Amino acid sequence: MSAARPSRAHVSRKVRKKSGRGRDGSLSSGSQNKMSFGSQVDRYHRTSFPLVMDLSSEDEMQDSEGMMDTSEPLENLPFQQLPELCKIKIWSFLHQNDLGRCMLVCTDWRRLLEKPQFWSSVRFSSLSSSCLPQDRIGPVHTDPVCHHCFRKRVFSFSQFLARIHPVVKEFQFCLDLSHPTDQFNAVVEQFLETANLNSLTHAEMNWKESPSRAPLDQESVQDYMYRYRRRQRMFSRIFDTFVTLSPQISTLVMPFDWxxxxxxxxxxxxxxxxxxxxxxxxxxxxxxxxxxxxxxxxxxxxxxxxxxxxxxxxxxxxxxxxxxxxxxxxxxxxxxxxxxxxxxxxxxxxxxxxxxxxxxxxxxxxxxxxxxxxxxxxxxxxxxxxxxxxxxxxxxxxxxxxxxxxxxxxxxxxxxxxxxxxxxxxxxxx
Incomplete structure (x- = not known):
């Protein structure tokens, strides 16, 4: 006698349990991404930065509370049968990290998501600083924050943006422009050259530090002052280009050297x-x-x-x-x-x-x-x-x-x- 098939309720519980594990993993990675960008707001935790930016404490939890509840199976959702315009409308509500994950699903999704209209918000600092799957072996990539893998993501994202020429309305980065091996200044310069910034209204440019890189404790005063002035020169050149290309900017956050x-x-x-x-x-x-x-x-x-x-x-x-x-x-x-x-x-x-x-x-x-x-x-x-x-x-x-x-x-x-x-x-x- 063949084994009896499990009941539908039993299958639903198994699917629910599996989806719950996946959901917990996505939330944890999302919280790490939020922490990388949240450090920008935390820099001003003693000031009225949220009031200046028209933010509130509820806004910080808006993304996590607004996530889709996947506790029930979604086999009845005919997403693949939806018209292309409906898919584009649904994807327009996702953040850049979620869009990047969706591009890995299939060739059809990747083709649609490479359209510049999806990438109006570019946030380099929201990229994850955890180790990439292929780099999780070895003593070098064991820490929760891996600057090596974060740098890989930054350059990969930069190449992708250079290929699609996005029409950007919001731009944010937290990158040290002066570090000799990171070469983040080239990333920012390439972005300014290839992106369309005519509609840019919001920019946050922290050009003096990379949170994923540990500070240089043994750095001499001469080396510190050299990088200090070098960073100023690099930012001055970048800021000159940024001002020329962003005539509609209305919100700007950055360190300033006067x-x-x-x-x-x-x-x-x-x-x-x-x-x-x-x-x-x-x-x-x-x-x-x-x-x-x-x-x-x-x-x-x-x-x-x-x-x-x-x-x-x-x-x-x-x-x-x-x-x-x-x-x-x-x-x-x-x-x-x-x-x-x-x-x-x-x-x-x-x-x-x-x-x-x-x-x-x-x-x-x-x-x-x-x-x-x-x-x-x-x-x-x-x-x-x-x-x-x-x-x-x-x-x-x-x-x-x-x-x-x-x-x-x-x-x-x-x-x-x-x-x-x-x-x-x-x-x-x-």
Missing amino acids: TDKNIKNLCRLTGLEKLVLEKYGIFNHIFTQDHLTMLMKNLVNLKKLLLEVWIPANNNRGMEVYSIESPSLTFLDISQCKGFYIKKLNTPNLLNLRIARHPWRKMLLQTQSPVLPCVCQVLLDGAPKLQEVNGFHLERNSLIHPNDELSTLMNTICCCLRHKTVSSIEMYGM
Whole structure:
């Protein structure tokens, strides 16, 4: 007697169990990919970066929550019988890593997915940094993060993009341009030459580090400074090309060195609405009021600005004073600046301000208080529509007659004689 066939319910449980294992594996790899890009946001975890980019905590979990539930068998889904336009519509909702996996299914899928329209979002840093299947043997490829395999993926992805000439709307990378063996500068330059960037609106360019590569602990000061300046020269050439090819850019995130050439190129992006400028190196020695004035004068459409500069203490006050004038600015975050103090604002449409006091230790050693303007008066004179300061909601006439909570806040962000307390060490948080 032949063996009885298993019931349909039993088959479903087996399929469900197998699909569950596959789903767990895909989620784990997806979380690794998200961590590689999530490090970009984590760089600003102490700032209001999510507010500048219009992100929320729910957005970070949106991808994982929106994944298709494959717990039930999908044998009744006639995907192969769907018209080509329907397939293209479904694939348009996938991210680049998922599109790459779909291209491995069959020749027909690969042919359709090589169309430039699918690759409008290019994120090099979302590529996995785990070992490739063919390289998982041997002592070299045993760590969870493998820079060798990540570099292979970057170059392979770059060659693919050069072949299809994508029309890009979003571009992101986190690559050290100066490393002599990685040659990531060639990858970025090839992408700029072959991609169509006329429709590019969002760019995040971290050109000073590769998270998958461990830092050089034994690097000498001379070697560090050589790579520091070499990286600047490479980025300056790349940024010049990027500005020329991206006339529609509205959101830009990157480290900035405040050299004259890069400032002039940045001022050419008159359509910018959101701008995040991270510090490059320890100090911004060449940052001046003229640089800030030139930037605000040319970026006439700028609405949100997150600025991070560290000014060395070269005076008796421990910080420099600056003025910011912008008729379009609605959001300003300077909470990560050090040695930076606002003496004047002319921002008639400013609604939200993030500010912190980070003076250098020299300021604590003075016997007399420095003559610095009061932040309350600066905000009263230069930001008439201001609604929030460091998350504190301002009521009408709050700055004129501050309550206890607002007074406590001003004691932590203002360096004037009025708000300076006796316990200066506790006040400055040093």
